[in-house]
Amino acid sequence: MVITVDTLSKHYKTYKKEPGFMGSLKSLVFRKYETVKAVDKISFSIEEGELIGFIGPNGAGKTTTLKCLSGLLYPTSGKVEVLGFTPFDRKPQYLKQIALVMGQKNQLWWDLPAEETFLLNKEIYEIPDEQYKNTVGQLVELLDVKEKLGVQVRKLSLGERMKMELIAALIHTPKVLFLDEPTIGLDVVMQKQLRDFVKNYNELQRSTILLTSHYMEDVRQLAKRVIVIDHGTILYDGKLDNLVKKFASHKLLSVVLDEMVPKEKLEEVGVVVSYEYPKVVIKVKRKDSNDAASLLLKKFPVDDLNIEEPDIEDVIRDVFSTKNG
Amino acid sequence: MRYVQIFFLYFQEAFAERGRSFVWFLITLLNPLLYFTFWYAATGGGEQTIFGSSMQSISSYYFLLIVAGSMLQSHAEENIGYWHIYHGRLTNYLLRPISYYGINFLSEIPWRIIQGFFGIVVFFLMNFFFPHFIVLTSDIWTMILAFCIFFLAYTLSYAVKVVIGVSAFWLTDYHGLVEIVDMFRLIAGGFVVPLYLFPDWIFKIVSFTPFPYSMYFPILAWQGKLSYGELFQCIGIQLLWIVGFFAIFKILWKKGSREYTGVSQ
Secondary structure, eight states: OOEEEEEEEEEEEEEEOOSHHHHHHHHHHOOEEEEEEEEEEEEEEEOTTOEEEEEOOTTSSHHHHHHHHHTSSOOSEEEEEETTBOGGGOOHHHHTTEEEEETTOOOSOTTSBHHHHHHHHHHHTTOOHHHHHHHHHHHHHHHTOGGGTTSBGGGSOHHHHHHHHHHHHHTTOOSEEEEESTTTTOOHHHHHHHHHHHHHHHHHHOOEEEEEOSOHHHHHHHOSEEEEEETTEEEEEEEHHHHHHHHOOEEEEEEEESSOOOHHHHTTTSEEEEEETTEEEEEEEGGGHHHHHHHHHHHSOEEEEEEEOOOHHHHHHHHHHHHHO | OHHHHHHHHHHHHHHHTHHHHHHHHHHHHHHHHHHHHHHHHHTTTTTSOBTTBOHHHHHHHHHHHHHHHHHHOOOHHIIIIIIIIISSTHHHHHTSSSOHHHHHHHHHHHHHHHHHHHHHHHHHHHHHHOGGGOOOOOOHHHHHHHHHHHHHHHHHHHHHHHHHHHGGGTOSOTHHHHHHHHHHHHHHTTSSSOGGGSOHHHHHHHHTSSGGGGTHHHHHHHHTOSOHHHHHHHHHHHHHHHHHHHHHHHHHHHHHHHHOOSSOO
16 A cells, blocks of 8 residues: 555644624633644545545545645644655655645746756755656656746746646656645646646556545546545545445436426426426436336337436535535 | 755846845845944044044944845745745745755855845945955954854854744744844844943843854954954854754754644644
């Protein structure tokens, strides 16, 4: 196992002020603190070369988990082991094998071309000249930024900067890569380019990659295995396909009608999600889907019928809203 | 070799922002010039002495203060406290296999050299136009020791400022602490008045702080006002303070880096 996490917790103590002026006065003497459980007793393990997607709403604990795994945060309790090291010890041998890329933070020098930051990292990570040339050459080609290497970072677009950030983070060819919202704020074209790059990189280098993203498409395209996290606890850890089976309580019957049928009659079968004649989508309970399909075929003029899984994004939204509701 | 390469890369960054260096240098330039003007008027245009000190001695002190002020005073607390800890840029340093203390030390030297260069230019211009106002040591060994004292003065200033900077792990606004320390630094470091003009008891008290060793004594060393014994004593005390502050940094860093959340605090 490359990563082993055993009952990891990260709790913060935050000061809670009562509202208004009196609350402010009171807080001068008496302060109330509350503990926020950003991550609470999570456990999982990851094998070499896996590409895992972390899914969860804002404040679920995704970034905190990545920060604990990379060694940025000191855990409140639990045990974390990455590549045989305890991350928070931040031993140079460990740091030379990992990289954390955060979409909203940057390491590039603002007033110099990105190439100078690459050179700085070359020295910091003690990369031999030949290896540096090869790695940068490959990354520059994969990300198609050769023309931009000599341009001042402040003059690059957001997408170009993100590509340069990735190169800077990958110069030492890390074995484990933590990507926190790498596509945030990028347009769809750039998102796809970065996605393709991450996929290629994972295949070429056999690096273990942990990815968090708000864009479901990132996770859908890249990760076979997902970890769903909410309120600091893991709701699901497994294959993306099985996530739908586990959490979706319903299926969708996608029907093409031969003749117009009143909506009320169709609601005998299930909840009509959309009705744009001749197309109808009906939501039925997962266990009743076969019976509902037979009923439809028997009672109504059906030209075509498909039983479909609901969209993964809808399933996840349902999971979080049920849990938070 | 690795650190030399890193040093030169940081030099490029400082060169790229040379305009910023020049503005900061102007601040360092104007203060001593202001004090110099005051003393010039107070000595009746340099005709009288003040507490036994001639105008020539005082003016030399202030012109050297321009160089020392721009070259020896670290501003590491601003980077560490404000940018790294409050704005979360510490993340970039914590996850790189290099000493945080070392890389910050190295990265500031180019800024000090560039600002110091402006100071040296002003110093030589003054020396050219008003040669009777400036006295420097001509003894080569004193110069060598003064150079060592200069370097250690920057190291000491950095060691103090780093400790102030890491206080941002706990303080929601560490600038108050910066202001308090600065007040002591200005008085006890000899920024306002050369310490030899103070009464003996005040001089003795401030001698027990690190501040005179990061500004006042280095200037006196270049003026040739310290004997060899006093020069070595100064180096010894500087080293003690540097080691002491480094130890404080290590303790604070160990505790503070556990408080770090990686976002703006």
